[in-house]
Amino acid sequence: MAIKTRSISSDGKREMTLQEFKTWVKRLDADKDGKISRQELSDAVRVAGGRFAWLKCRRGVQAADSDGNGFIDEQEMNNLVDFAQKHLGVKIVHF
16 A cells, blocks of 8 residues: 655655644554554555564554553554654655
8 A cells, every 4th residue: 555645755755744644554454453463564564665564563663652552552552653754764744
């Protein structure tokens, strides 16, 4: 599932609003349980052309998963936003 973006910034990052990012992440929820698993995130990063998707996603889930249950839920979404901006080539813009 490709990441739809407004544009690519001068530093090569995909620009999107916070709402666009959250909408994209929610579409990754293949089993519709309201949580994003490492596998769901890995599949999306791999389809988007990301290298080392399994490693990035393992680190992403670890970084975002504040309650340690192995999933990213709505309350942990901001943690995932921070990780994505640092490690997945995403830039959150505010309009």
